[in-house]
Amino acid sequence: MRIFTLMAVMALLNSPAWSQTPMARINVAKSIWCENQKIDFGNQSVNSDSFVWYMGDGTVYYTKKTKHSYDIDSKLDSFTVSLVAIDKETKQKDSATQLIKVELKATARFEYKTISIVCLLYPKCENFVSLDWDYGDGETDIKYADSITHTYPGSGTYTVKLIAYTDFMCNDTFSEDIVIVDSFESVGETNTYQMTLYPNPSAHSVLRFQTQEKTPLTFFLSDQTGKVIYQQEQTYPIGSHHIELTPLWQGAANGVYYLTLNNGQTSYVMKAYKSE
Numbered sequence: 620m621r622i623f624t625l626m627a628v629m630a631l632l633n634s635p636a637w638s639q640t641p642m643a644r645i646n647v648a649k650s651i652w653c654e655n656q657k658i659d660f661g662n663q664s665v666n667s668d669s670f671v672w673y674m675g676d677g678t679v680y681y682t683k684k685t686k687h688s689y690d691i692d693s694k695l696d697s698f699t700v701s702l703v704a705i706d707k708e709t710k711q712k713d714s715a716t717q718l719i720k721v722e723l724k725a726t727a728r729f730e731y732k733t734i735s736i737v738c739l740l741y742p743k744c745e746n747f748v749s750l751d752w753d754y755g756d757g758e759t760d761i762k763y764a765d766s767i768t769h770t771y772p773g774s775g776t777y778t779v780k781l782i783a784y785t786d787f788m789c790n791d792t793f794s795e796d797i798v799i800v801d802s803f804e805s806v807g808e809t810n811t812y813q814m815t816l817y818p819n820p821s822a823h824s825v826l827r828f829q830t831q832e833k834t835p836l837t838f839f840l841s842d843q844t845g846k847v848i849y850q851q852e853q854t855y856p857i858g859s860h861h862i863e864l865t866p867l868w869q870g871a872a873n874g875v876y877y878l879t880l881n882n883g884q885t886s887y888v889m890k891a892y893k894s895e
Contacts, residue, residue, distance in 0.1 A: 641665070642666060694746065697719065724746065727744050728742070747791075754771075776797070816878065
């Protein structure tokens, strides 16, 4: 009797109806991913030879394995992925689901302007919870503000790196080489605009410069702390130009000031000494 029962069970296990029952299994490395990150969806299903993937965003695949990414608008979204495993011979099927959470990727960006050894940084970041600054001179910071002022030890080229973090490490990194020029000779830059200042020191100094082509320039007059006293953006035609300082620093204290011409890539800086 026992032998008959064992043989019956073995026959049942080896029958087509039993052995071909599909079992759907999804294999994915984790449940939380970043926006537009390519996700590998593995398939560990058994007893099946046809598959349908429903990705939860309207996308359907008919392959054994698949890769997919999600584009979202909210900070955190979720999608239910379904895999249907089918045995073509018996027409039997099974399904499995996997919840996928997707977080917006952070955006790390900044703009800047330099005034002698002072650099003014303007972060343009999105979808972040914290920031990490590396100013390229050994100094780091974690602050966020509309404008961040950093003073460098001297002339040179510094690589500033900014990392924007999110809750689930959908981080972004942005870096930029910043040229700090205490005077245009100090980092090997030629005096591109042939800048001269006369008289200096004086309360009536005149900055003169030359342009070899039509050039958009930003002029800054700033004090030793980096505070901008006057700013002017103008496109100069080819030729000689001058800027009179008398009306620009009228009422300001005597002392050292910085005159900056910036062409969007490099700042050319001269020291001016105001003295009545």
